[in-house]
Amino acid sequence: LNVIYETVIKGKSLSQGLAASNKFSEYEFYCIQVGEESNRLVEVLDELIIYYADQSAMKKQITSVMSYPLFVLVITIGLVYFMMTSVVPMFADVFKQFGSELPSLTLKVIYLSENFPKFFIIFISVGGGLFFLCRSQREQIWFRKYTSMLILKVPTVGNIVKIIYLGRMTQSLHLLLSAKTPLIKSLELTHKLVKFYPIQLAINQIQIDIKKGKTMYEGMSNFEIFPKRMLSLIKVGEQVNQLETMMGKLSNQYSTELKYQTTIIGKIMEPLILLIIGGIVGVILVAMYMPMFNLSNIMTQ
Structure with a gap:
């Protein structure tokens, strides 16, 4: 300041x-x-206020949805580590005194327990290697291309990521076009703001097509990343010379859709994560108690 x-x-x-x-x-x-x-500084500042408020709300929405699963994931890893390194070895010592043949599931869990520190180190090493790979290569074209393709193919997650970046693109274009910025310049600045490879690739080609005399709709229709509903509204916006209005409507639609999708995912993930944790702990406990049940059946016979 x-x-x-x-x-x-x-x-x-x-x-x-x-x-x-x-x-x-x-x-x-x-x-x-x-x-x-253009002597529209107040209007531009008002639009920027709305833009950053929406961006902040979007980040908070995504953070609120992801914070609970990440917290539970950390707790789950700690719980499994404790059971594999403390609880299972205690049962394994008891089973050795039985001298009887153990069930297949129990043998597998004991094997994992005996080698768990080694597997855990491998897991941490692989995770750390992937993290540093992503950090070092995140600006490389090949990395951005393949990771974006992979993300878009993941069910639900790919759709949410797509909505986030399409919302960011339409909101940026709405702000710039409302400020009477030329379309080519608006696309150029949006390209720098929306750091998602498929959309940046599309914007590059759309700029070339517009310079050749094509409409924005014609340029966008060559890319699958843009849904048909979005293309239809942009086509209408260009025909009635209200492209910035249509971009604003699309931005509001994507913002509403993102809130709905993240809310639904949040409600589904909570019970799903509890089921996964219960399943992991349940398998370990069943594997440990199965030999005792078998022994009690033999004794009753």
């Missing part, structure tokens, strides 16, 4: 102050610049 203040005091514009601070993206800088040049 001090840098922006000093820049403006020297007679420069607010957008130049933003650029001088090196704390704002080109997207934000250009939106403010367009607002100043």
Whole structure:
């Protein structure tokens, strides 16, 4: 704020102050610049308020849905580690005194218990390796291409990721077009903001098609990432010269759809995770008690 203040005091514009601070993206800088040049700065700032409020709400919604499963996952790993390293070895020592043949499930659980520290180290090593691979290669084209393809193929998760980035794209275009930014420039800035490979690839080609005289609808229709409903509204928006209005409607639709999808997933995941935890613990306990049941049956006979 001090840098922006000093820049403006020297007679420069607010957008130049933003650029001088090196704390704002080109997207934000250009939106403010367009607002100043078109004498619509107040309207642009109002749109930016809505934009960042929606982005913040979206992040909170996703965080609230993912926090519970992640917490339960950590608890589950700790619980399994405790049972495999403490509870199962205690039962295994008792079983050795029986001298009888153990059920297949019990033998498998005991084998896992005896080798669990080794398997756990391998698991942590593989997880750490994948984490560092993602961190080091996340900006590489090949990595972004294949990871985005993989994510989109995952049921439910792929659809949510798609909704998130389509919502971000339409909201960005609505803000820029409402500020009377040229369509090509709006797409260029949106390309920098929406860091999802399939959409960035599509935007690059759409810009080329528009320069050749095609409409935005014609350029977008060549890519499967854009749903038919979205294409239909954009086609109508271009025909009636209300493209920014249609982008705003699409943005609101995707925001509503995301809230609905994340709420449904949150309600489904809670009992599903409890069933998974119960299943894991149940299998271990059944494996440990089966030899005792067999022994009691032999004694009664």
